Amino acid sequence: MSTHGAVEAVWRIESARVIAGLARMVRDVGLAEELAQDALVAALEQWPETGVPRNPGAWLMTTAKRRAVDLFRRNETLGRKLGELGRAQEQLGEGVLPDFEAILDDEHIEDDLLRLVFTACHPVLPMQGRVALTLRMLGGLSTDEIARAFLVKDSAVAQRIVRAKKALADAQVPFEVPVGEERMARLPAVLEVIYLIFNEGYSATRGDDWMRPALCADALRLGRVLAGLMPTEPEVHGLVALLEIQASRSAARTGPNGEPVLLLEQDRSRWDRLLIKRGLDALTRSEELAEGAYGPYSAQAAIAACHARALAPEDTDWTRIALLYEGLAQLTPSPVIELNRAVAVSMASGPAAGLALVDRLVGESALKNYHLLPSVRGDLLDKLGRHDEARAEFERAAEMTGNARERALLLGRAASCAQEAAGVQS
Numbered sequence: 001m002s003t004h005g006a007v008e009a010v011w012r013i014e015s016a017r018v019i020a021g022l023a024r025m026v027r028d029v030g031l032a033e034e035l036a037q038d039a040l041v042a043a044l045e046q047w048p049e050t051g052v053p054r055n056p057g058a059w060l061m062t063t064a065k066r067r068a069v070d071l072f073r074r075n076e077t078l079g080r081k082l083g084e085l086g087r088a089q090e091q092l093g094e095g096v097l098p099d100f101e102a103i104l105d106d107e108h109i110e111d112d113l114l115r116l117v118f119t120a121c122h123p124v125l126p127m128q129g130r131v132a133l134t135l136r137m138l139g140g141l142s143t144d145e146i147a148r149a150f151l152v153k154d155s156a157v158a159q160r161i162v163r164a165k166k167a168l169a170d171a172q173v174p175f176e177v178p179v180g181e182e183r184m185a186r187l188p189a190v191l192e193v194i195y196l197i198f199n200e201g202y203s204a205t206r207g208d209d210w211m212r213p214a215l216c217a218d219a220l221r222l223g224r225v226l227a228g229l230m231p232t233e234p235e236v237h238g239l240v241a242l243l244e245i246q247a248s249r250s251a252a253r254t255g256p257n258g259e260p261v262l263l264l265e266q267d268r269s270r271w272d273r274l275l276i277k278r279g280l281d282a283l284t285r286s287e288e289l290a291e292g293a294y295g296p297y298s299a300q301a302a303i304a305a306c307h308a309r310a311l312a313p314e315d316t317d318w319t320r321i322a323l324l325y326e327g328l329a330q331l332t333p334s335p336v337i338e339l340n341r342a343v344a345v346s347m348a349s350g351p352a353a354g355l356a357l358v359d360r361l362v363g364e365s366a367l368k369n370y371h372l373l374p375s376v377r378g379d380l381l382d383k384l385g386r387h388d389e390a391r392a393e394f395e396r397a398a399e400m401t402g403n404a405r406e407r408a409l410l411l412g413r414a415a416s417c418a419q420e421a422a423g424v425q426s
Contacts, residue, residue: 003048011040012140014057016225019137020112022064023175029119030165033137035071039064113138114177114229121190124171129164130193132157138225139218149215150200151207187230191239191297194222198243202250203403210260210405216247227282234289237282238298244279245304248272260409264313276308299328318348335364336372343376351383371400375410378417387421390414 015036022032039060053059120133135141141149147157178186201215223240230236252266261267283305286298294302303324310316325341339361346354358377367373378393394414398407 003052004044006052007040007043007047010043010052010056010060014060015040015140016113016116016138017057018060018064020116021061022068023116023119024112025065026068027175029116029137029168029173029175031068033165035064035067036060038067110229111177113225115175117190117226117229118177118186119168119173119175121186121193122168122171122173123186123189124173125164125167127193127196129160129167130189131197132160133164134193134222135197135218136161138222141218149212187233187235190226191235194219194226194243195239195297197222198246202246206402208404210254210258210403211250213250216243216250219243220247232289234286234293235295235297237286237289238295238301241279241282241286241301242297242304244275244282245301245308248275248279248308258405260405263307268311271308279308280305294324294327294331296328296332299324299331303328316347318344322348335361335366336370339367339370339373339376346380346383351380355380355384369400371397371406371410373397374400378413382413382417382420387417391417391421 018039019029019032019036022035023029026032026035042063043056043060047053116137117134120137121130125133132146135146135149136143143157143161144154147154150157177183198216198219201212201217201219204210204212220240220243223236223243227236227240248271249263249266251272252268252270253261255261279301283298283301286301287294290298303321306317306321306324322341322344325337325344329337329341339358342354342357342361345357355377358373358380361367361373362377364373374393375397378390378397381387381390381393391414394410394417398410398414401407401410
């Protein structure tokens with residue numbers, strides 16, 4: 001690996017820990033991220049000549065800390081913060097820094113990371129800001145990497161990050177882990193960010209690719225880190241279980257040319273059994289912590305587990321899946337969940353039973369532009385032999401989706417329905 005590649009790898013692994021440690025000291029997440037970026041630039045300049053240090057994370061932390069001290073010394077208005085950075089410096093003497101070799105391994109680092117998670121996902125930020133800041137600070141992604149992942153301009157992502165930092169500063173959001181009721185109230189915002197990142201990678205809403213595996217990998221890594229930081233929270237393990245099991249299907253979800261392969265048509269021998277095992281273990285952990293009760297993410301994980309345990313599509317326990325969706329709808333009422341329940345009911349009790357449930361959702365304003373509603377309805381109509389109606393639904397769904405691969409799939413279904421309708425009429 002080249003030195004430049006080594007720097008990038010170290011940054012992806014260590015950046016969150018460095019930013020978190022700095023934020024504890026400077027009490028400003030935005031400034032901490034800028035100082036860490038300065039250290040990254042220094043590494044890119046120096047490591048090609050000096051080689052990668054034995055403890056690269058500690059090197060980055062030490063360099064960033066020196067930059068912080070220099071910054072505060074240059075700016076008299078920030079003199080108070082110089083004192084906050086550590087009276088140890090003053091005791092050691094001008095220009096002498098304490099030993100930061102152990103900073104990344106001390107007892108504070110996990111607390112620091114948890115503080116950073118809750119700060120980057122603070123409700124004061126809009127969702128786009130939370131996602132961008134989380135990927136930047138906790139995922140170690142550059143602005144252009146985030147922009148490529150979400151198919152937006154670099155400048156748009158940069159503005160989101162700048163606005164997010166400013167919003168945190170203006171709101172004087174403390175760099176701390178909320179406790180008690182506030183912590184439980186804030187945790188869903190953290191889980192939602194990770195879930196959204198994964199979903200955008202798993203089923204891209206825009207562009208030419210059906211999946212963006214790098215985003216799935218980033219979300220899965222963030223989920224695992226969070227589970228390590230919050231080992232007694234059942235819904236954290238529930239989310240990890242869901243992501244592990246969903247990610248296990250990745251290799252089977254696309255064909256040779258990148259075309260989508262739907263769940264019931266996938267080659268299950270290509271599912272990653274290690275990820276499935278990890279997911280089932282995480283689900284068990286969640287169930288034990290919650291004493292058998294399900295939250296929104298653990299309920300979805302239980303649904304995914306039904307698919308994972310079925311070695312063939314016909315082995316799927318659709319009745320249990322329908323019941324789980326019914327319970328999920330009680331936890332988080334949503335027409336999207338009802339649509340998924342209708343699919344499960346159709347598999348358990350026949351397409352007519354599913355269509356009856358779907359037809360109740362046609363007037364839902366929340367699903368007005370949701371392409372999966374006509375897509376599901378088209379599938380059920382096709383199974384019932386109502387091919388002309390099915391064709392119209394698939395065409396309508398194709399117009400709604402922003403993903404080119406999915407559009408092609410839907411138009412292919414529409415064309416197939418047209419051929420079937422022509423065959424019936426002849």
